[in-house]
Each structure stands twice: as C-alpha cells, then as structure tokens.
Amino acid sequence: MPKYIMSLDQGTTSSRCILFNEKGLIESVAQKEFTQIYPKAGWVEHDPAEIWFTQISVATEAMQHINASASDIAALGITNQRETTVVWDKATGRPIYNAIVWQCRRTSEYCDSLKEEGYDQVIKDKTGLILDAYFSGTKVKWILDNVEGAREKAERGELLFGTIDTWLIWNLTNGKVHVTDYSNASRTLLFNIHTLKWDEDILAKLNIPLCMLPEVKPSSCVYGETDPSLLGGAIPIGGAAGDQQAALFGQVCHKPGTAKNTYGTGCFLLMNTGEQAITSKNGLLTTIAWGLDGKVEYALEGSIFIAGAAIQWLRDELRMIDHASHTETYAKSVPDTNGVYVVPAFTGLGAPYWDQYARGTVVGLTRGVKKEHFIRATLESLAYQTYDVLKAMQEDSGIELKALKVDGGACANNFLMQFQSDILGVQVDRPEIIETTALGAAYLAGLAVGYWKDKEDISKNWALSKSFVPKMTTEKCDELLVGWHKAVKCSLGWAK
Ligand SMILES: Nc1ncnc2c1ncn2[C@@H]1O[C@H](COP(=O)(O)OP(=O)(O)O)[C@@H](O)[C@H]1O
Ligand SMILES: O=P(O)(O)OC[C@H](O)CO
Secondary structure, three states, rough: OOOOOEEEOOOOEEEEEEEEEEOEEEEEEEEEOOOOEOOOOOEEEEEHHHHHHHHHHHHHHHHHHOOOHHEEEEEEEEEEEEOEEEEEOOOOOOOOOOEOOOOOOOOOHHHHHHHHHHOOHHHHHHHHHOOOOOOOOHHHHHHHHHHHHHHHHHHOOOOEEEHHHHHHHHHHOOOOOOEEHHHHHOOHHHHHHHHOEEEEHHHHHHHHOHOOOOOOOOOOOEEEEEOOOHHHOOOOOEEEEHHHHHHHHHHOOOOOEEEEEEEEOOEEEEEEEEEOOOOOOOOEEEEEEEEEOOEEEEEEEEEEEHHHHHHHHHHHHOOOOOOOOOHHHHOOOOOOOOOOOOEEEEOOOOOOOOOOOOOOOEEOOOOOOOOHHHHHHHHHHHHHHHHHHHHHHHHHOOOOOOOOEEOOOHHHHHHHHHHHHHHHHHHHEEOOOOOHHHHHHHHHHHOOOHHHHHHHHHHHHOEEEEOOOOOHHHHHHHHHHHHHHHHHHHOOOOOO
C-alpha cells in the first residue's frame, strides 16, 4: 500500500516538493530557488529548462530524504505559479523563448489598446478577468509576434503553449500528455469560464491558433503517468491546480463563503462562491476554483502582485535585513512607522486598483525615520493591501467574514498577522500546516486515486496553530487607513 502523496509546488521564486501522509502531514521536503531574469525594467522571465530541472531534482531529493521509492507514492499532484507562459516546439520539446512570468508588464500597452476599443468588457464577460498584462493571453501573442517564424510554426501545429502545470506534465510524461486543468485555464484570458471551452472569438482577436492550446481537464483526475526513468518507476499524475486555488482547497475552504489569504511572493485572497460565478463590481476577478466531482466551482479573487517580494527587496536590494524572518523583531522594536508608508507597486497595482502604471512609492519620510520604521512600513503594506481586497470582496459577495484563514511563507510573521487582524477587525487563523498550496494539490491528486475518500475525509486534517484577534481601536485603524489611501494615490499612474 503506497504511503505518500507527492506534491510538486512550482512557485515564482522556488521549486518545491513535499511528500504528505494521509493525515496531511509533511513527511519530507526539498526546495530550490531558481534564477529571476529581468531583461528590461518591468519585464520578468524564467528559464523553463531551469524550472523543469529544479522541479525534478527536488522531487528526487524529497524521496531520498526518507528513502521512498516510486511504489511508495500513490499519486503526484502539481500546483504552480499561474499565468506564466511557456511556448515550446512539439517535436523537440524545446521552448522557443523564456517563460514570460505573470509579473511581466511587457504587454501593458497592447492591453491599453484593446481597452480603448472596449474589449475589456468582452474579456470580463467571457473570462471573469480584468484585461491586464498579468494574464497569459497577451504573453502568448507577444511570443508569436516577436520570435521569428513562431506564428507560422504555431499555425502549422508545430508549437505548444502551456502554463507551468502543462509544461511540467509534458516533461513528466516525456512529451506524451498536453493538458491543463480548469483552474489554470481560467487564468489564461483565453478560456470562457461559462461555456468551459477555449474562446474562439478571443483567440481570433489575439491571433492565437487553437491547435497550440492544451486539453482542459478536471483538477482531480489521472492525466497520465510519470515516465519510469524519472523517479524510478511510473507514478500516476492525479491532480493539478493553480497555486492559489490549490491553497483554497488545502485550507478546506470547500463551502461557499469560506476564504483564505496566501502571503507568498504576492498575496492572493480567494473566497469560494460555489457553483455561482459572481461578477465583481469592485475590481476582483471571477475565477474557476477547481473542477471536481463532475462540475466546476468558482471563486472571487483579489490579486496583490507584491507582498513577500517586498520583504525580499528589503533583503536583496536594500540590504536592510539578512533574513525575511528578522523583519518581525525590527518591526516590534518601534511603536509605529513614524508616519512612513511604503506602497510596493513594483509591477503596477493589482486588485482593486488595476493600475498597470503605478510604481513603488515611499511617503512620509522625515529626519527621524530609521530602518526599523521602514521595515515596519513595508510589512504593514501587506496588511493594508489585503484590507483593500477584503473590503471589495465583502461588498461583492455580501458576506462579512468572521475569520480569515492564512497561509504562505510570510504568514509565519506574528507581527504581520496581529497587524492584519487589527486593520481588518477580523480574526486571523493560522493552521498548523502553512504549506496549504502543496497540500491542496496533494489532496486533489489523492482524491483521484482513492487515497482519500472525499472532501469530508480531508477536512478533518485541518488544525489550528494560532488565532490573532483584533486589538486596535477603530479610531486608530481609521487614521492609519486614511494615510495608506493617501499614499496609494501618490503611486498611481507614475510610469505612464
Ligand atoms: N517571517 C517572514 N516574514 C515576512 N516575510 C516572510 C517571512 N518568511 C518568508 N517571507 C516571505 O514569504 C515569501 C516566501 O513565501 P512562499 O509561500 O514560499 O512564496 P512563493 O510560493 O511565492 O515563492 C518570500 O517572499 C519571503 O520574503
Ligand atoms: O508563486 P506564488 O505563490 O507567488 O503565486 C503566484 C500566483 O499564482 C500568480 O498568479
């Protein structure tokens, strides 16, 4: 009887593999960071070969840590940074260009031109998304327009497109399977979330041939088996989901009205809306949560582009800290930010502002401002951005959240979680396992092969580690939020 489920978590900054047991506990982890490529201001790329190589090597490493063999693994699930776009040659399996990362702004002006024609409404109606460079569609078009001979090859059926789930499954099956799941398809700008088909009108508008797109399947289903040469035997690939939807599943937000916020590179707040696709009036996205049990379920999403990445910026570019976790001590060493606000709009602002031209802004500097204030203000910016998104979500859904489940690397920060609870006026619940993204993918894969019976079987695994309850007065909160919103105004439209 196989003992584990393997989860491949291909994130924006690292590739990770976790082996889970049937209680949803971690048995083994391996992780590798990979290169971020910034060819021009506002452009972000990854090397797809490095993504594949780091991912397969951490899988091997995680197995070695506990002497697991392929026969010990019941199934493998995949979860991934979403929207990031790879186009490769079907015959050779070689990418024709670097992966264009979700954060990349190179197609902003093209998106503007479509907006001027009013095409943003068409996009919203069909895909549930905002017309923005964030999503895959305009990135695929950019590759076809800019790599010599690419469009002709694509039209002849010689090129394939995939988000990272598709790229990994293609490689895991040695080029046999070209698929994606509903949750990832719903982030491409090319998928109609109501008809559940690739949208031929949008494809024609963006001049993207249908033949290069993957087949879209449920998030929990056996897509194929890993090539036996890779992990010492064939393992069924039983599930795939975009990382934010996987986290929603891993947090057992299986019922409408339940929500989670993931604090990783960015911050993504998702609320399950069941079989109803709610259209936002406040700058949120309507997205597919997963395809499971013969149907799809939807979510409302607030996407914040820069969260933990701002902490990495403090560490790597400003060199104010040696380690992300040190921010907690610095922030607690001062009573406030001394009037400083940091708006980390490094790649524009996502929900609810959707300003492609906003840029990072620091306001309120005076002679007495110390590094501790700056660090605290950067941490607080994650909580303020979450406030803006949660407010929009409560208005759209008509649901007042009683508690917010949190996960992702930066939710380990107790200062941040307390400040988050204060500013939201809502309880914040951190689970024992904060690797819920990987766990969600494991659950989807395990369900497909009968390792877990059903959602109820999974739900009992969720365990609370710590709750944070609001302590700040409403007056103080309001005062801080006025300052934040003034700071956001300063950042808007800067790069126009
Ligand atoms: N204790 C901490 N306090 C604040 N930020 C943190 C802390 N630990 C990790 N982070 C941030 O969290 C991010 C890593 O989280 P993770 O969930 O692994 O992200 P991703 O999946 O996007 O790569 C990094 O951006 C890092 O700066
Ligand atoms: O890699 P993460 O965890 O920052 O997630 C990135 C998101 O999927 C982008 O939409």
